[in-house]
Amino acid sequence: MEKKKKASFSGSIGFVLAAAGSAVGLGNIWRFPYLAAKDGGGLFLLVYIVLAFTFGFVLLTTDIGIGRKTKMSALKAYGKINEKWKFVGLLTFIIPALIMTYYAVIGGWITKYIVAFATGKGNEAAKDGYFGAFITSKAAPIVFMLIFLAMTSIIVYMGVEKGIEKFSKIIMPGLLVIIIVIAIFSLTLSYKTEDGTVRTGIDGLLVYIIPNFDGLTVSKFIGIVMDAMGQLFYSLSVAMGIMITYGSYVKDDVDLNKSIRNIEIFDTMAAFLAGLMIIPAVYVFMGKEGMTEGPRLMFVSLPKIFEEMGFVGNIVAVVFFIMVLFAALTSCVSIMETLVANCMEKFNKSRKTVSLVMAAIYAGLATLICLGYNVLYFEIKLPNGAVGQLLDIMDYASNYVLMPVVSILTCILIGWITKPKYIIDEVKKSSTSFKRAGLYTVMVKFIAPVMLVVLFLKSLGLF
Numbered sequence: 001m002e003k004k005k006k007a008s009f010s011g012s013i014g015f016v017l018a019a020a021g022s023a024v025g026l027g028n029i030w031r032f033p034y035l036a037a038k039d040g041g042g043l044f045l046l047v048y049i050v051l052a053f054t055f056g057f058v059l060l061t062t063d064i065g066i067g068r069k070t071k072m073s074a075l076k077a078y079g080k081i082n083e084k085w086k087f088v089g090l091l092t093f094i095i096p097a098l099i100m101t102y103y104a105v106i107g108g109w110i111t112k113y114i115v116a117f118a119t120g121k122g123n124e125a126a127k128d129g130y131f132g133a134f135i136t137s138k139a140a141p142i143v144f145m146l147i148f149l150a151m152t153s154i155i156v157y158m159g160v161e162k163g164i165e166k167f168s169k170i171i172m173p174g175l176l177v178i179i180i181v182i183a184i185f186s187l188t189l190s191y192k193t194e195d196g197t198v199r200t201g202i203d204g205l206l207v208y209i210i211p212n213f214d215g216l217t218v219s220k221f222i223g224i225v226m227d228a229m230g231q232l233f234y235s236l237s238v239a240m241g242i243m244i245t246y247g248s249y250v251k252d253d254v255d256l257n258k259s260i261r262n263i264e265i266f267d268t269m270a271a272f273l274a275g276l277m278i279i280p281a282v283y284v285f286m287g288k289e290g291m292t293e294g295p296r297l298m299f300v301s302l303p304k305i306f307e308e309m310g311f312v313g314n315i316v317a318v319v320f321f322i323m324v325l326f327a328a329l330t331s332c333v334s335i336m337e338t339l340v341a342n343c344m345e346k347f348n349k350s351r352k353t354v355s356l357v358m359a360a361i362y363a364g365l366a367t368l369i370c371l372g373y374n375v376l377y378f379e380i381k382l383p384n385g386a387v388g389q390l391l392d393i394m395d396y397a398s399n400y401v402l403m404p405v406v407s408i409l410t411c412i413l414i415g416w417i418t419k420p421k422y423i424i425d426e427v428k429k430s431s432t433s434f435k436r437a438g439l440y441t442v443m444v445k446f447i448a449p450v451m452l453v454v455l456f457l458k459s460l461g462l463f
């Protein structure tokens with residue numbers, strides 16, 4: 001029976017691309033640029049990169065190591081490591097379950113923009129107010145969300161190998177190329193404001209890459225670290241069982257150390273380049289004030305770049321949004337795949353049944369999120385300082401609350417109960433070298449848990 005068959009990746013490249021397919025998605029292209037812009041650019045970028053190669057590496061190594069060692073999905077893996085820690089598996093399950101409620105909504109926004117540009121409505125999309133009118137309309141966001149959710153569900157329904165591997169191999173490199181092209185173009189932009197000052201793409205680039213310490217307070221700095229950390233979890237798809245599931249599909253002869261490094265580099269590169277594409281343009285057209293737009297940033301700024309490109313802009317836009325759609329699909333597939341894989345194990349039902357039930361549940365939940373911008377609209381101040389709607393509450397609950405909790409518990413489990421050797425041996429089993437083993441030990445035992453606790457308290461608004 002097909003539900004008994006354990007899927008596995010065909011080798012190292014298949015694994016790296018599939019994991020990168022999960023990692024590189026809306027987090028890099030939509031979420032990273034708006035956070036970086038909100039936090040003023042350069043300083044956020046610097047903090048993020050430092051965290052990516054220390055924390056990101058530790059969390060990714062731990063998740064993938066746990067997966068390959070136990071050969072189980074998160075729900076069971078924690079219990080296998082230590083019976084008393086089974087509950088962490090349950091917690092990890094809640095995170096993708098929450099993210100899934102709004103991922104398809106943003107996937108729907110992307111789908112909408114493909115249609116807008118493909119039908120020659122690019123100029124309208126570049127106007128102020130277009131995006132707002134779209135998300136506050138009642139039916140359209142739901143229809144586009146359902147289209148995106150249906151695509152995701154079909155891939156998951158078909159099974160992991162056919163679904164994920166093939167997609168990632170073609171899409172990932174293509175996406176990077178087009179982002180680079182748009183980023184270069186956005187550096188050539190310039191705009192003259194009413195008072196006669198000219199803002200250029202290069203000025204915007206400097207805002208993006210040079211840290212600005214003016215007016216920085218300790219509390220503001222911790223806020224930036226907190227944003228960067230939440231983004232890191234999200235972007236690498238760690239601390240939510242996803243990379244554990246993927247790790248369980250990896251064969252024993254795959255060089256884990258090298259694979260993990262490649263995933264880290266690829267993901268960080270994609271985020272950096274997406275920022276390079278969006279932030280200078282935001283600065284040019286909307287100045288510093290435009291940088292605090294939040295989740296809508298990419299949707300209001302990119303159409304303006306495409307408009308500047310003239311006729312080819314429409315074509316570039318369609319190709320770009322299609323690539324982003326695929327990147328978002330590979331990520332959403334990984335979220336849904338984890339939920340489905342866990343439920344298959346838990347309820348002993350077939351992939352097909354579980355996928356169908358899951359698709360129906362999320363069609364309902366994601367509809368509620370869409371309605372959060374009209375019928376169910378309200379504004380709430382979140383403990384991390386942001387003001388938001390339903391979508392932002394989900395994002396906050398998963399990225400600022402649950403992910404730190406799961407990471408703290410995982411660090412304690414691996415650092416103090418099984419001891420870091422548990423993971424290090426798993427990595428060394430198939431890697432030619434593991435130079436960062438020392439860094440891994442210190443991070444997982446001391447630095448990561450302490451810092452995560454501080455950030456967690458800050459996220460809760462406790463100081």
Ligand code: PHE
Pocket residue numbers: 022023024025026027028096099234235236237240242331332334335
């Ligand atoms: N990491 C993916 C991205 O950057 C999103 C994602 C989040 C995937 C959570 C899986 C789980 O878009």
